[in-house]
Amino acid sequence: MVNHQVDLPEVATTSRRRLLTSLLAGGAAAVAAPLFAGRASAEGELLRDPKDFPSLNEALKRERQMAATYASAAAKASGDEKVALTLLLDHHNAYVDAIKGYLGSNAIAGTEAPLASPAGSFNQIASPLASLEDQTATMHTDRLTGLAGHDAATLIASIITIEARHAAALTLLGGASPLAAAGA
């Protein structure tokens, strides 16, 4: 019986564990690299322009005022009228949330007072509410000229589209003719 004992060093210069660890690390790096590259690219596209913050904070303030106005009107209403006013309130709250979400930590905190205290039946308050919607949509439309960020402009445009609808429907329910309400 012949025994050949091979003495190996206690710590191999290239142990199997090291080799496997290196391969795993290399593989992980290879997989992660494109992910990080993609993330960096996406962040570049979503970059917010600080120049837009003051204008967007003004938009935020206006939407808070609109939400406060509808909250005041909805508090005095009942039944289906309350449901309709709450829907419009929800829309403006959604605009507040969206603009705040875009601004992140640059959003100015605070609450705003209502722009009016509408009282009476829906048809009675529809016309003054329509004027406020119209003014808000116009302010946002003018705001687009100065916005540098694509995403900021896209967000504001999507708000304008529906606020113009608010204005027209409320104008119609306030007693205007269809063509006058449509602005056609």
Next chain:
Amino acid sequence: MTTENSSHISRRNMLRTSGALVAGGAVLAACGTTSTHGVPRIGATPTIPKLEDAVVSDAALLRTAMSVEKMVANILSDSRVAGIADKVAAPIVAGYVAAHTAHLASLSTLVTANGGQPYNEPNEQLMVAYGNTVLTLMSDGKKATDVLPLTFALESLVAATYQYFVSLTTNGALRTEMMRLGATSSRRAAVAAQLISSGFKAFNVQYESDGVTQLADSVATFPNAFGALNAVQVTLGPDVKDAPRANVLMDTPSLNSIIY
């Protein structure tokens, strides 16, 4: 018992050798030449010119907006639509056609200011995609009740087009001008929706008493809090026995329907 390690190929050596082979193979592959010999051909092979990259310029967006406004004006004033409108819808449709025609003049000025040539034709690609289908269905159905839903859908489409174009331009002043025009289409869409389903109850989507099924033929004035860019859907045409009527999906202009 014999514990003899007589093999000269250890696991470590094998891994090293494999790695060297893979690396060597990669180097050799990189050194190789690409063969240009494909399938043998007889005769001359024409050189295919490379297509130029089309740029969606501000002028192209404005020209496309003109083509959409013109298309909507043409569809609404077509005898297959205007000719079957009832006394409620007829003046609305006529007023809307006049508004779209007026927009063409405003857009024409903007196109010229942006170095383009005004485009006073309907968008051919969109007519092929759904415009002609709409007119055929209106002709086949001859339903006066389809006129306002079609008007609502077309105005929603125009509003969505301008909203979409805002994201394609970096010109701030142009964004404002586009949304000024888009907002008027939004207003017209809201009024058309209210003429179909009137009152504040129709602001939101209306449901049957089960709370699940959407009320037939009802239109929500504000279906979403934000302006949507998805395809506008409208049901048109003749009744079909034991089948639903035709649904037409109308998309905003895309790269193949931009007027470059």
